[in-house]
Amino acid sequence: MPTVRHVLNEKGHGVHHIRPDASVRDALAMMAEHDVGALVVLDGENLVGIITERDYARKIVLKGRTSPSTTVCEIMSTRVICARLDQTVEECMAVMTERTVRHLPVLEHKKVVGIVSIGDMVKCIIDDQKFTIEQLEHYFQGGR
Template sequence: MITVRHVLNQKPRHLHHIHPDATVRDALKTMAEHNIGALVVMDDGHVAGVITERDYARKIVLMGRTSLETPVREIMTRRVIFARPEQSVEESLAVMTARTVRHLPVLDQNTVIGLVSIGDLVKAVIADKQFIIEQLETYIQGDNR
């Protein structure tokens, strides 16, 4: 069973985050600089929310607002769903599908230790399945020698 901790260990260790009073433009700039689709919104060391490209598209662009003046706190998702490091990738994918989210902050003993995306989890599942296939092929070829 592949866990969320395993997925986090394959990623760079830096957690990108932003303050709720920062502008949406600042959030977008940070996401673009790091080629990521979401940021954890942190206020005084605590998770206040998550801001995603989807939040921007739906709450700025479609509503005719401006990213230059709007603070992150006005469009962030406040009801954050977390993953646990020991949680399986399959369970995390099920939660993401059921809640229609694409990013999960990972909480370990009340501390955010990372953020996983649906892409990170799918990549881990594919790599695991490929490993199993290769092991089975090796086993089958070994029996035919």
């Protein structure tokens, strides 16, 4: 089974991040600009939280707050579930399902080196299965 390292090598190690004192509106604009559903929240190089579209929907819209006047640190999730480079995609899928999260920042020596989404995990599994099917078809056709 492929690992998180494999997924990041395929998709890239880029991480979109924002400061905790930024406005939620700025976070939403950044998510829209980069077409992502979450941003890691960094204070310097330290991971202090994650902000997602789900946080916005539940903690701004439903509570009647406004995104320009609310800071990221007021609504971000601070109990961030992270992945390691050596974790398998299967392990990450289990964690994401059990903890109902869609994004896992990836840490190496306490530093954020990437982020993976549930979509990245599904794509990797589908690609892996497609490769296996192609290999089996090749085998059963006598290697021709």
